[in-house]
Amino acid sequence: MESLSNRSKVVSNRKMNLWEKIYLPAVIIGLSVTIKHLFKKKVTIRFPEETRKFSDIYRGKHVLKRDDEGRERCTACGLCAIACPAEAIIMVAAERKPGEENLYREEKYAAIYEIDMIRCIFCGLCEEACPKEAIFLTKELVPSEYERERFKYGKDILLEPVDPGKRIDISKRQTKEVLEFKKDKSKRHNK
Amino acid sequence: MVKVTIDNISIEVEDGTMILEAARKIGGKIVPPAMCYYSKLKKTGGKCRTCLVKVAESSSRDPRPMPKLVASCSTPVQDGMVVQNITSKEVLDARKAIVEFLLINHPLDCPVCDQAGECDLQDLSFLHGVMATRYEEGRREYPAIDIGSYIKLHMNRCIHCYRCVFVADQLTDQRVHGMFYRSDSMEISTYIQNVVDNDFSGNVIDACPVGALTDRTFRFKSRVWFLKPIDAHRECNKCCGKVTAWMFGNEIYRITGRKDQWGEVEEFICNECRFERKEIKDWFIEGPRKIKRQSVISANKYEKLLKPNQK
Numbered sequence: 001m002e003s004l005s006n007r008s009k010v011v012s013n014r015k016m017n018l019w020e021k022i023y024l025p026a027v028i029i030g031l032s033v034t035i036k037h038l039f040k041k042k043v044t045i046r047f048p049e050e051t052r053k054f055s056d057i058y059r060g061k062h063v064l065k066r067d068d069e070g071r072e073r074c075t076a077c078g079l080c081a082i083a084c085p086a087e088a089i090i091m092v093a094a095e096r097k098p099g100e101e102n103l104y105r106e107e108k109y110a111a112i113y114e115i116d117m118i119r120c121i122f123c124g125l126c127e128e129a130c131p132k133e134a135i136f137l138t139k140e141l142v143p144s145e146y147e148r149e150r151f152k153y154g155k156d157i158l159l160e161p162v163d164p165g166k167r168i169d170i171s172k173r174q175t176k177e178v179l180e181f182k183k184d185k186s187k188r189h190n191k
Numbered sequence: 192m193v194k195v196t197i198d199n200i201s202i203e204v205e206d207g208t209m210i211l212e213a214a215r216k217i218g219g220k221i222v223p224p225a226m227c228y229y230s231k232l233k234k235t236g237g238k239c240r241t242c243l244v245k246v247a248e249s250s251s252r253d254p255r256p257m258p259k260l261v262a263s264c265s266t267p268v269q270d271g272m273v274v275q276n277i278t279s280k281e282v283l284d285a286r287k288a289i290v291e292f293l294l295i296n297h298p299l300d301c302p303v304c305d306q307a308g309e310c311d312l313q314d315l316s317f318l319h320g321v322m323a324t325r326y327e328e329g330r331r332e333y334p335a336i337d338i339g340s341y342i343k344l345h346m347n348r349c350i351h352c353y354r355c356v357f358v359a360d361q362l363t364d365q366r367v368h369g370m371f372y373r374s375d376s377m378e379i380s381t382y383i384q385n386v387v388d389n390d391f392s393g394n395v396i397d398a399c400p401v402g403a404l405t406d407r408t409f410r411f412k413s414r415v416w417f418l419k420p421i422d423a424h425r426e427c428n429k430c431c432g433k434v435t436a437w438m439f440g441n442e443i444y445r446i447t448g449r450k451d452q453w454g455e456v457e458e459f460i461c462n463e464c465r466f467e468r469k470e471i472k473d474w475f476i477e478g479p480r481k482i483k484r485q486s487v488i489s490a491n492k493y494e495k496l497l498k499p500n501q502k
Contacts, residue, residue, distance in 0.1 A: 078417060079302070082416055107335075
């Protein structure tokens with residue numbers, strides 16, 4: 001069959017001459033390529049010690065945000081789960097009991113919230129779908145694990161710490177238009 | 192029989208038919224939306240004003256237009272009447288304003304509300320509404336109360352359509368809830384924390400166009416679009432026993448009446464079917480319920496559902 005792309009090389013069984021048979025020139029050419037690269041700028045980095053500079057809007061591990069008073073913003077509305085093209089999000093809602101007002105912002109909250117990090121394709125549609133500004137993607141990476149089960153991240157990993165000093169800043173992920181929109185009280189969806 | 196023209200489409204209907212019913216016989220986009228009118232109940236309609244239409248010619252005998260927009264759910268047709276719904280900008284503008292009015296006191300807590308996804312007000316505001324509210328004053332707020340062991344009342348979300356009052360009046364022998372006060376402070380409630388426990392009281396949940404009356408046995412269990420609606424029936428000595436079972440895997444999460452394309456139940460069902468039969472062995476499964484493709488309920492259901500006796 002003729003090649004369709006015309007890019008394949010035709011292999012021949014030609015006998016090598018003496019010059020080619022001693023291999024020495026070929027070795028020298030190969031080594032010179034190697035040695036040249038020693039003086040070039042390195043393209044790799046020593047990963048765990050050094051990290052690359054990430055873009056401000058890099059889409060890595062998710063975070064479930066809390067509001068200013070430390071209450072969970074997520075109300076388990078399910079919009080992230082239905083927006084998710086990889087179907088990586090599972091949630092179970094529960095009703096807030098009297099006395100838990102300092103824990104959950106609204107009368108419904110996510111008792112179980114799980115993202116399967118193997119399924120997740122980090123597209124950021126969950127972040128876009130969220131009406132409560134509860135889920136955001138961060139610059140943090142999802143570390144490798146030995147077991148598949150451990151990639152199911154629950155609320156214990158995803159939820160951001162209550163301590164105001166340890167909060168995860170996501171303001172750079174929001175565009176100017178969004179921040180402007182949030183200033184306008186009449187357009188605000190969230191109390 | 193009288194001839195009526197709605198949005199340039201003519202149809203012959205019986206004398207005394209309301210404009211809305213005539214439009215529903217034509218079907219399609221020209222049907223005015225209705226929040227309070229419920230064809231299965233008598234005397235409903237005329238309260239929410241979402242079905243306003245313009246009557247360009249009153250009848251063939253008197254072709255003058257009607258001076259104001261009329262509520263199509265409670266205006267009977269006359270011979271030679273010419274009605275404009277979506278062809279009239281005046282009607283669309285008015286409807287947009289009505290949606291804004293309905294949303295003035297609506298809390299917009301759709302992420303929390305169990306009705307989200309099958310809510311008439313949600314659909315209506317998506318179709319006609321504006322994305323922002325101009326209302327800056329505080330919204331009226333009431334605590335959510337339990338009326339009976341099965342029904343939860345969120346007065347915040349109520350739009351005063353009176354459908355639940357008519358359900359209680361016409362399906363049950365004694366109504367124990369109703370409207371209190373007037374105008375802005377009007378609210379649905381029961382007499383001194385009375386419980387609604389009539390056998391057909393659960394139908395107020397289906398009739399409620401918003402999430403004001405919701406099922407306590409389904410409260411926050413799942414979102415409607417994660418569930419698969421399946422037609423099922425059982426032998427019931429109180430009602431027809433024909434329901435839609437909303438399933439998640441092999442579990443029945445909730446039971447509702449079968450809703451037709453106008454969002455009205457085909458037949459009312461009793462509380463035993465609705466609240467107490469949540470085992471799959473209680474029901475004969477008929478097959479998947481057909482849901483409009485545009486509805487969020489039909490999203491993400493690419494698996495074909497088979498009846499148990501099919502292979």
